Amino acid sequence: MSARRLRKVLLTVHVCAAAGWLGGALTLVALGLSGRDTALDAMRTIDQYVMIPVSMLALLAGLTLALTSPWGLAKHYWVLTKLVLTIAVIVFAAVYLAQQVEAGSRAGATAGAVVLLAVLVTNVTLGVFKPWGRTARGRRAAGAAPARTPERVG
Template sequence: MIMVPWLRKLTLTTHITSTVGWLGAVIGYLALVIAALTKQDAQMGQVAWSAMEIIGWYVIVPLALVSLLTGLVMSLGTPWGVIRHYWVLFKLLLTVVATVVLLMNMPTVSYLTNVTHQTGNPNVDGLWGQLFHAGGGLVVLLLTTILSVYKPRGMTRYGIKKQEQLRKLSQQ
C-alpha cells in the first residue's frame, strides 16, 4: 500500500526529526561520559550519571522507538519496501539492533546511577562501558544516515521478483 503524499511527508518528517534527535542526544550523552571520565570526582560522577539516566530514558529511548516505528511505516508505505532493497533491509536491521542494545543497556545505567549516588563513587568502570555503548550507537546511527543518503544499489531476490511482476503487469 502506497501512502498518500501528505501522510508520507508527515511520516518522513517525523522519521528524520526523530533520527536526527536520536543522533544529537547520543552525542550529548557521549559528552557527559567524557566529562565524567576526565574529571573523575564524586560530584561530577553523580551529576553525569543522573543526566545520562534522564537523557537515556526520556530522550534517547523515545526517539529510538519513534525512529524505528516511522522507518518501518515509511518502508511499508512507499515503493522502497522493507525487503526489496538491501540498503533498507540493512538500515532496518541496524536500527533494530541499536534499539534492542539501548533497551538492554538502560537498566544498567539506572542501576549504576543509584550505586553512584549511594556510594559517592563515580564508577569509572561503568563509564567506560557507557563510552563503548554510546560510541557504538553513534557509529550505527552514522551508518544508517549514510545508507539513507547514498542508497546503495542492489535489490534482494524478492525485490527483483516484485519488479519483474510489476513490469509484466504494466506491459499487459
C-alpha cells in the same frame, strides 16, 4: 490530506526522530567524556526521556514509510540493513548501555554510547546513499520492469 503530503509528514517525523536520536547519542558521549560526577544521572535522564521515545518513534515511522512506499521493507538491501541495525541498536541500548549506566560505569556507558552513535551514523549514511541494489524479493517484485529508483519525496 493527499497521500503525497501525508508521506512527506511521515518522512519529516522519521527524520526528526532520527536526528533527535543521533543528537541524544552524541550528548551521551559528551557527558561520558566530561568526567563530571553528575554525568551518569544526566545520562540516565536522557536515556529515559529522550533516547527511548525517539528510538521507538524513528523505528515506527521508518517501518510505516517502508511498508507504504515503493522502497518496501525487503525489496532493497539498504532498507533491510537499516531495519536490522535499528532493532539491534535498540536491543544493545537496553541490554548493555542502560545496564552500564545503572551499574555506575561511566566508561562502559561511554563506550556503549560511542557504539550507538557509530550505528546511527551508519544508518543515516545508508539512508542517504542507498547502496547495494535490490534484494531477490525486490528483483522478483520488479519483474520485467526496468530497474528504476522510486521517486523521491522532496
